[in-house]
Amino acid sequence: MFVHVKKYSEGFLSVKFPYSVENVEKIRKVDGRKWIESDKIWVIPDNEDRIKLLYRLFGKDNVFFENYEYDKDTMIALKNELKIRNYSVKTQKAYLGHVRRLLQFHKKCIDNIDKDDIKLYLLRLVDANKSAAYIDQAVSAFKFLYIDLKNIDDVDFDIKRPKREQKLPSVLNTNEVFKIIESVDNLKHRAIIMLIYSAGLRVSEAANLRIEDIDSKRNLIHIKGAKGKKDRYTLLSNAMLELLRQYFKIYRPECWLFEGQNGEKHITVRSIQKVFEKAAFKAGVKKKVSVHTLRHSFATHLLENGTDLRYIQELLGHASPSTTEIYTHVSERDFAKIQSPLDRIMNKVKL
Known part of the structure; x- marks a missing residue:
């Protein structure tokens, strides 16, 4: 439509x-x-x-102005091609949005937009302080449009991707995690928070869990169709299993592990985010955190306890070990062994 x-x-x-x-x-x-x-x-x-x-x-992807209405067939074809190639709904929406905004900016049909036009558009994104990840995704969308949809293999598309900022993830210490869990009185909400932390889940993975995904005999959780359309197994802690048994007795979910208000659909990602935000505030956490911080904390705490990085990679579902290696930069395990030169000087003075 x-x-x-x-x-x-x-x-x-x-x-x-x-x-x-x-x-x-x-x-x-x-x-x-x-x-x-x-x-x-x-x-x-x-x-x-x-x-x-x-x-x-x-919806932005459905609104077209006269200046580029004649490209509606291309937009429909692009949407269909993304579906056929099994791109996630989130990626489909993002790619369509990038192409639509490109057309809005230049007021040209797609066939008349060249590499210089795209570079000019990307420069405008930089001037608008868009993140490197956002611009990188825009480049991917334009490449998909010309190379995958239009089959223009020899397109002159040597646009360099922007250098991403090397930001370290925010991590909670174990005491802060405990305070957040203790601040949640609602059993269902507490179960969600504990499960995300105990298994290192993405918030969407927690929302989409079904009852059948909980393997209590092997103490595993089966994550299906996660990021990159990949399945994996992750940990089901004993403490978490006991809490889930209490939760089942009271809430009696039938399909989704965490049902929404009407019981027919699963709880929404935004609902989980609100639960965490309220809990973090109530617990007095001053750091800038989100529910995804629980996943970062899970990985960091495993590393600090001596878990091999390769196992952490598997549990998180990272395709590349380099993605998991970022937690070595926030772990206190190795830093604790290093003595500051200031301490050495002060110790000498005391002697």
């Missing part, structure tokens, strides 16, 4: 979309909208706030 927008008159835009009760309810949320019976279109005020509202109501 696509929403087509173009200039109607001075200060107004026309909005056209396939009829449905849901779509009509959405457009009625735009202040100043009018239905033009003679043209069979909706008209809205032409300003930034109304356009942003259209994006929120219908």
Whole structure:
């Protein structure tokens, strides 16, 4: 479903979309909208706030303006190709968004956009202080468009990817983890927080767990279709298993391990994030943390306890050992053995 927008008159835009009760309810949320019976279109005020509202109501990937409406077939083809190649829904949305914004910026059809146009667009992203990861993803989207969709193998596309910042992950110490867990009174919420930390899960992995994924006999958790469409096993601690048994007796989930409010769907990622944010605040944690910090802390604490880096890589589901090696930079295990030169000087003075 696509929403087509173009200039109607001075200060107004026309909005056209396939009829449905849901779509009509959405457009009625735009202040100043009018239905033009003679043209069979909706008209809205032409300003930034109304356009942003259209994006929120219908989705950015579905809204097309007159300047690049003729590329709608390419956008549909791009979406279908991403689906066929089994890209995640999240990646599909990101790639479509990057291509759509490229078209918006240049107001050209895709066939008329060259390498210099793309470089100019990427430069604008840099000026807008977009992260290296965001720009890197944009480059991947454009490469997929030209090479994978359009089959232009000899395209002159030697754009260098931006250098990523080498940021170290924020890590909680064991006392902070304990305080966060203790601050959660709700049994279900406590189980979610403990499971993410005890198994090193991504928040989406915890949300998507099914009852059948818990292997209590082998003390393992089966993570299916994780990042990169990969399956893996990770730890199920004894303490976690005991808590899950209590949780099962009270909540009695039927399909998803952690059900949403209606019981038919799993709990949302945002709900889990809110649970963690509230718990961290209540526990008095001053560091800048998110629920993903629990996964970083899991890996760091394993390393500090002497677990081989290769096993940690498997438990986290990292494709490359270099990704896991970042935890060697935040682990206190080896740093504790190093004496500061200041301590040596002060010890000599005391003697």
